[in-house]
Structure formats: C-alpha cells, structure tokens
Amino acid sequence: xxxxxxxxxxxxxxxxxxxxxxxxxxxxxxxxxxxxxxxxxxxxxxxxxxxxxxxxxxxxxxxxxxxxxxxxxxx
Amino acid sequence: xxxxxxxxxxxxxxxxxxxxxxxxxxxxxxxxxxxxxxxxxxxxxxxxxxxxxxxxxxxxxxxxxxxxxxxxxxxxxxxxxxxxxxxxxxxxxxxxxxxxxxxxxxxxxxxxxxxxxxxxxxxxxxxxxxx
Numbered sequence: 371x372x373x374x375x376x377x378x379x380x381x382x383x384x385x386x387x388x389x390x391x392x393x394x395x396x397x398x399x400x401x402x403x404x405x406x407x408x409x410x411x412x413x414x415x416x417x418x419x420x421x422x423x424x425x426x427x428x429x430x431x432x433x434x435x436x437x438x439x440x441x442x443x444x445x
Numbered sequence: 446x447x448x449x450x451x452x453x454x455x456x457x458x459x460x461x462x463x464x465x466x467x468x469x470x471x472x473x474x475x476x477x478x479x480x481x482x483x484x485x486x487x488x489x490x491x492x493x494x495x496x497x498x499x500x501x502x503x504x505x506x507x508x509x510x511x512x513x514x515x516x517x518x519x520x521x522x523x524x525x526x527x528x529x530x531x532x533x534x535x536x537x538x539x540x541x542x543x544x545x546x547x548x549x550x551x552x553x554x555x556x557x558x559x560x561x562x563x564x565x566x567x568x569x570x571x572x573x574x575x576x
Contacts, residue, residue, distance in 0.1 A: 383517045385471040389526055392474035416471075423448070423475040 371430055371441050373405035374398055380409045380437065387413045388420050391442070395426065398444045403429065406440040413438050448477035451567035453575040457486030459499040459520065460508075464576045465490060466523035472572075473530035480570075481527075482563040484537035487576075488544070490520070491534060491551050497521055528554050535562055 377394040379387040387408045395404050406417065414431065417440050421428040425445035432439045450472045454465045465481060472479045489495045499520060501508060518526075528534070534555040541547070541557065548557055556562075567573055 381516050383515045385467050385474065386518055388471055388474045389530075392530075420475055423477075 371405070372403065373441060374402040376405045376407070378407050379413070380407050382408070383410055384412050384416065386410075388416055391417065391420065392424075395424075395442070395444050400444050402444050404442050404444065406442065408438045408440070409436060410438075413440075417442070448472070448475070448572065449570040450477050450479045450572045450574070451563070451570035452479070452481040452573075453563070454481055454483045454487035454490055455485050456576060457489030457495075457499065459501050460505070461487070461576055462490045462496070462499050462520045463517075463523075466520065466527055468574060469532050470523055470527050470530065473527065473532050477572075478533075479527075479531075480533035480535060480563075480566045482535045482537065482558075482566075484540050488536060488540055488546070488551075491524070491536060491555060492546075493550055493552055496524060496552065524552065528552075533566070535566070 375394060375398060377390055379390050387410050391406055398404055418428055421442050427443040429441040429443055452469060469479050469481055483491050489499060535558045536551055536555050538557050538559050
C-alpha cells in the first residue's frame with residue numbers, strides 16, 4: 371500500500387508509538403496516508419483506538435515476524 | 446466531541462509517575478485537553494530535581510531491569526512531551542506552603558493553584574482520574 375510518510379516506531383514502548391504517530395500525522399494533509407512500523411504489542415489496539423478518537427481511518431494492518439505495520443489515512 | 450481529561454496526581458513514586466504521565470501523554474496525543482493537579486507526594490513528579498530520581502516502591506527494585514529492557518521512556522522525557530503537547534500542570538499551593546517550596550523548585554511552565562482551581566478546570570471534564 372502506498373504511503374505519503376513512513377514512521378519507524380520499532381522498539382518504542384507505550385505511549386511512545388501513539389505520541390510519535392500524533393506528531394507524524396500533524397505533518398500530513400487530510401487524505402494522506404501514514405505508514406507506521408511498531409513492535410509494541412499494545413500498538414494494535416492502541417493505534418486502532420487512537421485513529422478512532424482522532425477521526426482518522428485505519429486502512430490496513432499487518433503483522434510479520436513481530437513487526438506490526440499500520441496504514442492510517444488522516445481525517 | 447472534544448474530550449477533556451482532569452487528573453489528580455497525589456503519590457510520588459516512580460510507578461505513580463508512569464501511571465500519570467502515560468495516561469496524560471496518550472490522552473494529549475488523542476487530541477484531548479489534559480490538566481493534572483499535583484498535590485502532596487504528587488508534587489515529587491514535577492519537582493525540578495526530584496522528578497529525575499523518583500523512588501521505586503520497596504521490594505520492587507527488580508522492575509528496574511524491565512524498564513530498561515522494554516525501552517520505557519524516562520520520566521523527564523515523558524514530562525517534557527506532556528508539556529510540549531500542551532498538558533496543563535497545576536501545582537497545589539497548599540502543599541507547597543506546607544513543604545516550604547516556591548514555584549522555582551519546580552519544572553518550568555507550571556501553574557500554581559488551589560483545590561478550587563482544579564474543581565473549576567474539572568467541572569466540564571468527561572474523564573476524571575486520580576492516581
């Protein structure tokens with residue numbers, strides 16, 4: 371999936387993936403897509419909830435070899 | 446609907462600091478307006494020197510390794526991030542008076558107020574938490 375920006379949040383623990391994602395999405399325009407890579411196991415539920423509370427759309431998420439990837443479209 | 450979070454921090458260990466600042470930064474990152482009222486031992490969490498060396502509860506010293514292994518951010522980092530994201534920090538005037546502490550004993554960017562200041566802030570909050 372194409373992304374306008376990629377955020378590497380691997381190795382970061384709660385709440386850092388959320389805080390970094392917030393900062394990264396601030397730099398995007400509405401409709402653009404942010405791709406996030408994380409290893410925090412809580413990120414799956416946290417980023418899903420975060421997208422919902424911020425009015426963004428979680429387009430897709432995958433897990434491969436302990437790396438969680440998310441694609442979030444800015445609302 | 447905008448979310449407003451009002452937090453009371455009234456305990457001063459390292460664990461208390463993580464509870465307060467993790468929830469506060471996560472809320473701020475989720476576009477919530479966040480304010481924390483620091484009272485009694487909670488003032489340790491924003492004390493200029495104290496917040497850098499908060500005590501681990503007795504018998505829990507072995508958690509230290511876990512914090513390192515999991516790459517948990519330090520309290521000074523979390524506090525800095527909270528301020529950067531606009532978290533409002535209110536130090537309790539009465540406790541400061543009891544402890545003979547002035548505003549300059551604390552990190553920059555704080556407000557000083559009494560219980561009524563917090564009540565007024567929290568009066569239209571949707572989430573109120575006490576730690």
